[in-house]
Amino acid sequence: MKKFNQETGIVLPLDRANVDTDFIIPKQFLKSIKRSGFGVNLFDEHRYLDKGEPDADNSKRPLNPDFVLNQPRYAGASVLLARDNFGCGSSREHAPWALDDYGFRAILAPSYADIFFNNCFKNGLLPIVLPRDVIDALFDEVEANPGYSLTIDLPAQEIRKPDGTVLNFEVDSFRKQCLVEGLDDIGITLQDSDKIREFESQWRTTAPWYFTTP
Amino acid sequence: MSGKTLYDKIWEAHLVQRREDGTSLIYIDRHLIHEVTSPQAFEGLRLAGRKPWRADANYATPDHNIPTTRDERAQGLEGIKDPVSKIQVSTLDDNCREFNIFELGMNDLRQGIVHVVGPEQGITLPGMTIVCGDSHTSTHGALGALAHGIGTSEVEHVLATQCLMQKKMKNMLVRVDGQLRTGVTAKDIVLAIIGRIGTAGGTGYTIEFGGEAIRNLSVEGRMTVCNMAIEAGARAGLVAVDQTTLDYIEGRPFAPKGAMWDEAAAAWSQLVSDEDAQWDAVVELDAADIEPQVTWGTSPEMVASVNGTIPDPSQEKDETKRQNIEQALKYMGLQGGTAIRDIKLDCVFIGSCTNSRIEDLREAAKVVAGKRKADSVELALVVPGSGLVKQQAEAEGLDKIFEAAGLEWREPGCSMCLAMNADQLGAGKHCASTSNRNFEGRQGFGGRTHLVSPAMAAAAAVHGHFVDVRDLG
């Protein structure tokens, strides 16, 4: 997995609560059997004026000039500023894949949907929870200052603002370690294969009805 | 020491390891697989040279992409017109073959929506941990199983290790006391719950649904409720095991038989929360207060009684909420203050893992029997949840009732619930749908979804606008 240590980048504000996974990546793009290439279709239904198709030439499609992603001042953004319950809806990991593929490395929001939150960590994307008033203030600052960027320092659990002030954030220690070291979950779990095997044989005795096949 | 919730009990029984910060490995009894969220996971296994930990714990069926017209289905894979969808379905077949995983292929009579098939086959059993790369895996909690949706990386993790890495959730009890009024269904209960706690109300919790009204539901009805636990933000929903649960499971193909059935049933009878269990949150509703529900916006929490009105954003004091309402109404092409009954419909969709079981189809058929769909309704689809549901419905003559009323009777699959196949809602069209999500574009680009119960959808098909099913007599 991609490592995450420090990231400095332009902040893109998505001022909308309950952004669901259909909003992040519409379902027609879920037909792909690959993991990459979803970035051009991130926020597809809002970013373009027509309906996107998996094999379309996106460079020829009409852009929606009102959508924040198309505003030149946010070009190259790698930090997404969002509202409550970001990523609600389906379990599709295509949502973090699309965000990652577009170039986002971190998300700041007051709250996330559980499955999405979890999926981010598996893909080197850091979702940070900040209090609602802090998020509100960030929206104002981003709006007022073109080129506004933040530095996110995961090992120190700090966000450094352009004016030098620092915001601290919480992150679960195990997930932090995985991100900082770029560890693969499966590899970690397989180190405990003996424990799994031991559990399994005991469980087979306690609840044999879960192990039958007709 | 205080007692335990059902969630606590199932969690503890499956705990393989717990790290200091609470990150735990829990053992997974069943893994359900469909074509959309699995290809990258199998590819990951292959790249790492890994094999499934326990191939016999996995069960697959394609559902999201497959066509639902009889002609297309009769042609098998060749009937899938969209080449990208076809590759996805054939990739599932190939992966199952390569890794020796049991699959109900698209032309198997038992194929269907994965969350309908699991319980129907007895693949879902009480007290199990079940995962699937699909958020509506919460459905299986209706049988007293701990069932979560997972992402593709976790699909790969479960395939490779038979475990899920997770932190324990908090416990929420949603108690629905009293009795439902006639014409009010499980779908109305769960929409009312979401209307009350909001789409993020259950985030971080496992919700157990209890109370007299839940106990009185059939297992099918309980599945409708648990199915939408995710729409309330909860990854898993649960209903305690009782005689209704056991009666439902006994005799199903993959359920234990003979002496093992007796032992299992005795163990499963213990799968209830203790009287003195500690809840982190409790929500109470009175079933008698619940009326048939209709969503008017682009989130399941934007819901009202059929006799209510669409909220007027100018009356909303909270700035964020007002903006949300305005955005939703703009997308839906609706005005605040309009009566729900005055919403005109162009389409009706009866199906999805929320409401495509035999009981749902019976309720819908009862409403349309001997009637005709309104001329203004261009398209009305009835899509059974599985081949076996379809067979049962046909044995009862329900297909004929639907067709006589002008509704189309289709082959099983997800269909217009998320419109990954050809069943799509047109831009600007309003659809009364028995599915679970009314997000922008969910049923088709620009489509406008109103979530309702099967009986309410059927009544809307006949009248061309929403009506209170209780007025139909």
Ligand code: SF4
């Ligand atoms: S019916 Fe709809 S919600 Fe259910 S699994 Fe299929 S697409 Fe998902």
